[in-house]
Amino acid sequence: xxSLNQVSKHYDNKKMRRGKPVKAVHEVSFELQxxxxxxxxxxxxxxxxxxxxxxxxxxxxxxxxxxxxxxSASIQMVFQNPDRSMNPYWRIKDIIAEPLILSKRKKQAxxxxxxxxxxxxxxxxxxxxxxxxxxxxxxxxxxAIARALTMSPKLLVADEITSALDPSIEAxxxxxxxxxxxxxxxxxxxxxxxxxxxxxxxxxxxxxRNGEIEALGGTNEVLFHxxxxxxKALMYACSYEDNSRDTSSSE
Ligand SMILES: Nc1ncnc2c1ncn2[C@@H]1O[C@H](COP(=O)(O)OP(=O)(O)OP(=O)(O)O)[C@@H](O)[C@H]1O
Ligand SMILES: [Mg+2]
Numbered sequence: 520x521x522s523l524n525q526v527s528k529h530y531d532n533k534k535m536r537r538g539k540p541v542k543a544v545h546e547v548s549f550e551l552q553x554x555x556x557x558x559x560x561x562x563x564x565x566x567x568x569x570x571x572x573x574x575x576x577x578x579x580x581x582x583x584x585x586x587x588x589x590x591s592a593s594i595q596m597v598f599q600n601p602d603r604s605m606n607p608y609w610r611i612k613d614i615i616a617e618p619l620i621l622s623k624r625k626k627q628a629x630x631x632x633x634x635x636x637x638x639x640x641x642x643x644x645x646x647x648x649x650x651x652x653x654x655x656x657x658x659x660x661x662x663a664i665a666r667a668l669t670m671s672p673k674l675l676v677a678d679e680i681t682s683a684l685d686p687s688i689e690a691x692x693x694x695x696x697x698x699x700x701x702x703x704x705x706x707x708x709x710x711x712x713x714x715x716x717x718x719x720x721x722x723x724x725x726x727x728r729n730g731e732i733e734a735l736g737g738t739n740e741v742l743f744h745x746x747x748x749x750x751k752a753l754m755y756a757c758s759y760e761d762n763s764r765d766t767s768s769s770e
Pocket of ligand 2: 567568569678
């Protein structure tokens with residue numbers, strides 16, 4: 520549904536005195552398939568968000584091309600920090616309805632659709648009359664997902680959307696994304712640093728390192744059978760975390 524061909528984003532950093540060019544993303548090529556969950560992992564600064572922003576059109580590649588098989592199909596993004604994309608003085612129903620109103624839908628019809636979307640993302644309906652500060656972090660991400668769904672996206676890009684949530688809420692949001700993928704017939708590009716969560720979630724995974732793709736393939740194949748030392752180190756770092764969690768809980 521979308522193919523990246525040698526996509527790069529380089530920053531020349533001329534303004535900085537000792538600035539060297541930064542190859543935030545360098546010659547990345549892969550295809551996103553319809554109806555798949557594609558996870559993007561890699562250490563901080565490896566270029567994941569830059570790549571995501573180019574895919575949704577928030578940034579332009581410095582070279583290479585991104586070709587969409589259905590140019591009119593909507594691509595929507597959900598961010599790590601929901602507060603930055605929500606007006607604190609608006610009620611939740613108006614926040615979710617905003618894209619519909621902007622696309623000239625009648626207010627009454629838009630609000631009816633909002634209730635349906637709230638059900639889709641399993642938000643209690645009484646939340647709709649509240650303000651963002653009166654919602655939990657998990658609820659705010661459901662609200663952001665509902666707002667993204669107003670545009671019936673063919674691709675949802677989720678950049679660390681569960682990173683600020685505790686693991687049980689994270690698992691619920693991932694479960695929701697799995698069910699929405701099939702119900703809505705969309706693909707999901709899911710960026711996370713919690714690698715331990717994706718093995719039964721993502722269909723495929725790409726590992727980024729210094730702006731390049733280090734490994735790409737079926738999730739279990741990449742996570743457990745990759746020849747890449749970097750990927751193994753990432754896996755070791757997260758299994759180490761798991762071990763430490765196990766020890767502390769048995770105390
Ligand atoms: N506007 C910019 N100007 C210069 N360099 C930038 C700019 N934006 C990002 N970078 C650099 O590009 C690289 C990739 O950044 P990016 O935010 O894509 O990483 P990331 O993988 O999303 O990291 P994280 O896991 O911390 O979110 C980093 O070295 C970053 O410092
Ligand atoms: Mg990022």
